[in-house]
Amino acid sequence: MTDGEKDTAHHAADAAATEDLTHTTGEGEVQMVDVGGKPDSKRRAVATGRIRLRPSTVEAIRADDVDKGDVLATARIGAVQAVKHTWETIPMCHQIPITNVETDIDLADDTATLTVAVETTGTTGCEMEALQGVTTGLTVVWDMVKAAEKDEDGQYPEARIEDVRVVEKQKVRVDRD
Template structure:
């Protein structure tokens, strides 16, 4: 059986589907360990008054960004438990960066590993969970008089970069 993930001529093939169309976990056993880094980013659009409360650390639930940072890191470390075909990989570093704008909070998560497969899913999981934590911490302030969240949106979640280098 061929291994599309290791075949440079099959870059567009779905690596988690076998020849019969069944989902599968990619076999990375024969791959050499490499140093890898992935960065993902996203944002949550919020009311200006909510952003002001985050910036002033005056929300009812406490420090929004500190809690979201911990949630993002926890999500990175547990990605293999929530994404069915992800391998459990050794996470060597996670960094998080928040930018608080007038109408949104932006989050960037960088993940590093030394292993046989990449860490972009971990970075994406960190971003989405971190932004979900922000929402959870401020949802009461975001609700309008009808109990809706008309302007609150998690958006533009994406992989920003991936790097791989051979180990010395």
Template structure:
């Protein structure tokens, strides 16, 4: 298949006007691997840029709200709730993003965007201590970003 051109159908948003508005919920999760020393700095509140997890939480929530601006064919959805939480391990932080709405289409992309931006924010806030002597990131990585639950309808 030649991917260098757009066929006669072009690109378009999926029509959802005929769908009924129902409760939608999606939970996404992902991890960032960090050096144990970095994890300790985060726990002790001793990073140069400030409170890493609070900043990541706010960034993730903002990202959820801006998902249709970032992903071209996502519908703007009237969200009813967003929660971002963290589990801190010895050499990782796991972020979980839950998004809720009553609408005609799901909120998985919003949840994935929220967890991804939260993890990217953590990386940004600790990159100075994660770099090695060559300025590289041999330990740091974001991984296992996925949707862990999707709900459609009353629960």
């Protein structure tokens, strides 16, 4: 096979692969997926993640002794706000009707684990909203405690957000007669 034949075969494979793309075309155009023809379903997604902190920082959170205020309440508010605004920050993400958001924060010796459950009824899922809630909520925790986490050089040697993932996804079709 010559170099020209290799290029032709490569471009044909690329063209076939881009025909299957839902958000972009081979020419670089972007589009939102049309979900208008899909039936409504009750949907629920749960995501979780954690922020690793110094044990003394976790104790300060637990005792509500952080200079900026109530870390857990502020993180919950941030998570809920992020869920409601996901469509504004993730390209091609649909604006969906959020019917419920639940947050849970579990403090361990050196971590805070945030779980966000999102519910909607509609034609597309809510996993991105749950993930956005978790990442924003954990970032709020970081912002609230960053003074306690900085070392003498102004760095954050122990603080890190990790293990963010979707842990549950449910979908139940809604019959509308």
